[in-house]
Amino acid sequence: MSNLLIxxxxxxxxxxxxxxxxxxxxxxxxxxxxxxxxxxxxxLNNFEDADEASQDVFLKALNNLxxxxxxxxxxxxxxxxxxxxxxxxxRSKRFRFWSRTENNFTEYEKNIKSETPYQILENNCFxxxxxxxxxxxPKKQREVFSLRYFDxxxxxxxxKMLGTSVGGLxxxxxxxxxxxxxxxxxxxxxxxI
Amino acid sequence: MSNTGKLSYKExxxxxxxxxxxxLSENEKAIFEQEIERYPDLQQxxxxxRSVFGRLNQMDFNKTLGDYTRNTSVKVKQRLSAKSKRSxxxxxxxxxxxxxxxxxxxxxxxxxxxxxxxxxxEIVENQKSAPLLxxxxxxxxxxxxxxxxxxxxxxxxxSMNCLSGDDIEEAIEDLASNDFFNDIMLSxxxxxxxxxxxxxxxxxxxxxxxxxxxxxxxxxxxIILKEIEDVEINL
Numbered sequence: 347m348s349n350l351l352i353x354x355x356x357x358x359x360x361x362x363x364x365x366x367x368x369x370x371x372x373x374x375x376x377x378x379x380x381x382x383x384x385x386x387x388x389x390l391n392n393f394e395d396a397d398e399a400s401q402d403v404f405l406k407a408l409n410n411l412x413x414x415x416x417x418x419x420x421x422x423x424x425x426x427x428x429x430x431x432x433x434x435x436x437r438s439k440r441f442r443f444w445s446r447t448e449n450n451f452t453e454y455e456k457n458i459k460s461e462t463p464y465q466i467l468e469n470n471c472f473x474x475x476x477x478x479x480x481x482x483x484p485k486k487q488r489e490v491f492s493l494r495y496f497d498x499x500x501x502x503x504x505x506k507m508l509g510t511s512v513g514g515l516x517x518x519x520x521x522x523x524x525x526x527x528x529x530x531x532x533x534x535x536x537x538x539i
Numbered sequence: 540m541s542n543t544g545k546l547s548y549k550e551x552x553x554x555x556x557x558x559x560x561x562x563l564s565e566n567e568k569a570i571f572e573q574e575i576e577r578y579p580d581l582q583q584x585x586x587x588x589r590s591v592f593g594r595l596n597q598m599d600f601n602k603t604l605g606d607y608t609r610n611t612s613v614k615v616k617q618r619l620s621a622k623s624k625r626s627x628x629x630x631x632x633x634x635x636x637x638x639x640x641x642x643x644x645x646x647x648x649x650x651x652x653x654x655x656x657x658x659x660x661e662i663v664e665n666q667k668s669a670p671l672l673x674x675x676x677x678x679x680x681x682x683x684x685x686x687x688x689x690x691x692x693x694x695x696x697x698s699m700n701c702l703s704g705d706d707i708e709e710a711i712e713d714l715a716s717n718d719f720f721n722d723i724m725l726s727x728x729x730x731x732x733x734x735x736x737x738x739x740x741x742x743x744x745x746x747x748x749x750x751x752x753x754x755x756x757x758x759x760x761x762i763i764l765k766e767i768e769d770v771e772i773n774l
Contacts, residue, residue, distance in 0.1 A: 367619075368616070371612075371616060371619065375612040375615050375616075379608040380569040380605065380608050383607055384604055393607055400608070401611060401615050405619065406631070408619065418721075471603075477600070480733050494562070514759065517553060519556050519557075520556055521570070523555070523592075524588070526595075527588045527591045527592065530595065531587065534594075
């Protein structure tokens with residue numbers, strides 16, 4: 347991160363709320379853009395949608411930064427905004443799909459889940475493919491793996507974000523790791539990685 | 540981690556990913572390495588996970604994510620400034636327009652509901668307590684001699700106590716327009732040929748009267764009763 351940017355969260359909030367908004371906003375977005383994007387990607391499973399969603403999330407967050415009470419970390423707060431926003435996007439997409447095709451929701455579900463983990467891996471570069479592969483895991487396993495492996499968060503913090511006990515998280519983390527290992531092993535055997 | 544120093548199979552499983560991804564403290568790492576000797580199948584699992592995740596650990600996910608988020612801050616800034624411009628143009632007008640429209644809407648409904656809802660004529664207390672006549676008493680009224688002038692008195696009496704204000708006029712109009720009242724009361728009571736009223740019980744009008752008595756509205760009926768009560772009757 348550039349030295350010109352503000353790194354401290356409290357200073358970012360203070361300066362943004364006191365009117366020096368441009369630098370503070372840029373610092374805020376630059377600091378958390380990958381974090382927000384990766385959450386959106388896991389929920390939306392599409393790079394373009396995740397990009398648009400992360401912009402929306404930052405707009406919402408910046409408009410409400412003065413309301414942030416510091417009872418939780420900025421990461422936890424941003425996580426909630428991102429998840430809520432992504433759920434709204436999924437809902438509206440589902441509704442649009444449903445109203446356009448005049449079919450029921452199960453058609454939509456079939457459509458978005460039609461790609462198997464191995465089909466996903468055929469189409470993108472490995473890092474991208476792996477990020478999309480995560481989307482095929484059950485939600486709790488996917489989230490705990492990503493927040494622990496990529497974002498290096500503590501179990502206590504993840505527990506607050508997901509509303510799950512630390513014991514449950516550890517168990518989900520182990521299961522996710524095992525499933526990913528199995529998928530990667532198969533790909534390795536096929537010589538795809 | 541259990542206090543006894545010995546870790547259960549489940550606890551070891553839960554520590555395995557953090558051990559592979561090097562997220563354990565030195566102390567935890569030492570305990571894990573010591574304990575895993577007791578679980579050969581976990582040792583096998585550990586080596587498998589390590590071999591496949593070795594490739595993953597080499598990957599630069601930050602770079603991949605960075606490629607996608609490179610322009611996010613610029614896009615957000617543009618959208619922020621576009622939003623603030625829009626809000627400076629329309630902000631104030633929307634700020635006042637919506638509450639004003641809501642107020643007009645509410646006022647419209649309140650006003651029209653007020654006009655539409657006419658208050659029911661109030662029945663004053665002495666009307667409610669007007670005594671009911673027996674059928675015999677009621678019929679006897681029609682067999683008595685009633686002069687034209689006395690009918691006017693009836694209306695006057697009616698207007699004195701029972702109703703108030705404009706409702707009196709409305710009640711009298713209702714009475715006058717009531718077919719039943721016109722047919723039975725007026726045509727017979729105001730008969731100019733006969734000073735003495737004779738009711739023919741066998742005639743159809745009597746039966747009509749009896750049959751239709753249930754059709755009289757309660758308030759009209761009470762008015763008639765009150766009227767009757769106040770009349771001086773010579774039996």
